[in-house]
Amino acid sequence: MSFEYVDLEETWVAGLPVRSPKRALGRLNDPALDQAWSSVLKQEIGGPLASIYTDFAPGIGSYNTQIVGYKCSALSQVTRGHLVAKVPRARYAKFSAVGYFPDVMMRLWQQIDHAEEHQEIRRTFTADYECYPHAYKIDLYLSVERQGQSE
Secondary structure (H helix, E strand, O other): OOOEEEEEOOEEEEEEEEEEOOOOOOOOOOHHHHHHHHHHHOOOOOOOEEEEEEOOEHHHOEOEEEEEEEEEOOHHHOOOOOEEEEEOOEEEEEEEEEOOOOHHHHHHHHHHHHHHHOOOOOEOOOOEEEEEEEOOEEEEEEEEOOOOOOO
């Protein structure tokens, strides 16, 4: 098993939104995403870098909204013009990878693909949360069902 189950408390991510109608979660090279990150990194931000994936809508040909930005715990930490989204309190599968971009992201998604293919996780698509403990590491938390829980 290349991941661990964790129970996260509710937290918040503030930043700039990118609606991704063409890019599935885990796919690289999205100019809108690159532009959003570039804008966020040029601003004063209120917490450590983070991102949330929410509003999943595959039935209408749209994957998700990704808010790229930073973790925050109060509205006073939010930069003017940024949106805020809640990472709900829930059970998550935590995947981690260390390395240089884009290889680090590809390795991370290989772990996730393996876990899904082998039915080690059952995603709920409530909200997925990404944080960056340092410049070369990504921790990605995928919302999952608790063991024994069914749809």
